[in-house]
Amino acid sequence: MNGMMGHNMADSSGEAARLIFTPEVEAETAPVWERLRARMPAVEWPIHAPLIAAINRLKRSKNAVILGHNYMTPEIFHGVADFVGDSLALAREAARTDAKIIVQAGVRFMAETSKVLSPDKTVLIPDLQAGCSLASSITAADVRLIRSRYPGLPVVTYVNTTADVKAETDICCTSGNAVQVVEHIARQWGVDRVVLLPDEFLARNVARQTSIQIIAWAGRCEVHERFTGRQIDELRVMYPHAQVLAHPECPPDVLAASDFAGSTAAMTDYVTRLKPRQVVLITECAMADNVASESPETEFLRPCNLCPHMKRITLTNIYDALRTDRYPVEVDANVAVRARRAVQQMIDLPPPTAPARYDLVKARYHVNVELI
Numbered sequence: 001m002n003g004m005m006g007h008n009m010a011d012s013s014g015e016a017a018r019l020i021f022t023p024e025v026e027a028e029t030a031p032v033w034e035r036l037r038a039r040m041p042a043v044e045w046p047i048h049a050p051l052i053a054a055i056n057r058l059k060r061s062k063n064a065v066i067l068g069h070n071y072m073t074p075e076i077f078h079g080v081a082d083f084v085g086d087s088l089a090l091a092r093e094a095a096r097t098d099a100k101i102i103v104q105a106g107v108r109f110m111a112e113t114s115k116v117l118s119p120d121k122t123v124l125i126p127d128l129q130a131g132c133s134l135a136s137s138i139t140a141a142d143v144r145l146i147r148s149r150y151p152g153l154p155v156v157t158y159v160n161t162t163a164d165v166k167a168e169t170d171i172c173c174t175s176g177n178a179v180q181v182v183e184h185i186a187r188q189w190g191v192d193r194v195v196l197l198p199d200e201f202l203a204r205n206v207a208r209q210t211s212i213q214i215i216a217w218a219g220r221c222e223v224h225e226r227f228t229g230r231q232i233d234e235l236r237v238m239y240p241h242a243q244v245l246a247h248p249e250c251p252p253d254v255l256a257a258s259d260f261a262g263s264t265a266a267m268t269d270y271v272t273r274l275k276p277r278q279v280v281l282i283t284e285c286a287m288a289d290n291v292a293s294e295s296p297e298t299e300f301l302r303p304c305n306l307c308p309h310m311k312r313i314t315l316t317n318i319y320d321a322l323r324t325d326r327y328p329v330e331v332d333a334n335v336a337v338r339a340r341r342a343v344q345q346m347i348d349l350p351p352p353t354a355p356a357r358y359d360l361v362k363a364r365y366h367v368n369v370e371l372i
């Protein structure tokens with residue numbers, strides 16, 4: 001296996017290196033460059049443009065679409081993705097598309113979700129190692145044990161989990177709809193306690209937004225757990241006029257110190273609609289780069305953290321994925337049926353009229369959660 005992968009990698013570098021920056025490629029990719037030029041050194045463009053042109057041609061000839069998460073680098077996000085958004089938007093798109101092939105420009109659990117929703121389509125993940133600290137924090141066996149410990153309580157799972165884990169749960173949620181899902185399932189089951197897995201901080205933040213009691217698991221996103229409330233206080237001193245927007249996978253004291261909290265889609269909406277003069281996006285670094293091209297009047301300040309898993313996806317491995325149909329993601333049929341039920345339950349909920357935001361007054365009050 002290693003030998004084979006080594007051969008493929010050598011082959012792929014060779015193929016990508018053969019693509020050159022011709023006047024035709026320059027003309028074909030000019031609209032993309034227009035969007036990126038403010039955020040990318042001109043010297044990088046002749047490297048990206050031939051790959052972008054080749055990927056877009058391959059997509060057309062193979063009836064493929066690329067689903068690009070908000071944390072993809074700008075050349076992927078603006079250059080080759082057919083649909084961009086957060087996990088929820090991409091899950092909806094995967095269920096809807098007529099394309100034969102889906103290339104998931106994101107991490108593995110997202111590709112599994114697409115496969116679960118589109119079992120007849122080929123779903124490709126450009127790098128098999130694109131994992132997630134949250135998804136690997138919990139197994140299907142853990143969920144079965146939790147169920148036996150909390151009989152009669154519904155189990156809600158964040159979409160950042162494997163298909164095996166989703167298959168053991170009642171309904172999925174994303175950071176954008178977690179409060180809505182928790183309240184919906186509690187009503188449906190006639191209970192006032194809900195198990196919300198596996199992100200501890202998301203669970204703690206959701207607990208502050210609802211009267212439903214939350215039972216949580218100690219999973220963490222390695223990108224968002226590193227932000228601290230103290231960092232936000234320091235930022236306030238340095239940039240007193242900056243708006244601070246935080247993702248709900250951050251620790252509760254980060255949300256409590258912010259001006260806005262919501263999913264990546266909600267953050268994008270906030271910046272493009274309200275056009276703040278200075279903004280700090282407390283999330284993965286690519287978010288600022290991608291929103292910046294739509295918001296030239298806003299200055300994006302650091303800090304941000306990189307997700308090493310998301311960053312495994314590159315134009316080169318997307319090109320190789322499309323060219324050689326690799327790496328197809330498979331999900332056991334029985335697991336897929338059960339996982340689909342949990343994801344579909346979430347998709348079938350009425351879509352929010354506006355991107356969900358967390359109430360920051362409520363976010364400042366401590367609420368106990370039971371940590372498993």
Ligand code: SF4
Binds near residue numbers: 132135160284
């Ligand atoms: S940003 Fe966090 S939740 Fe998203 S893939 Fe990376 S580790 Fe997982």
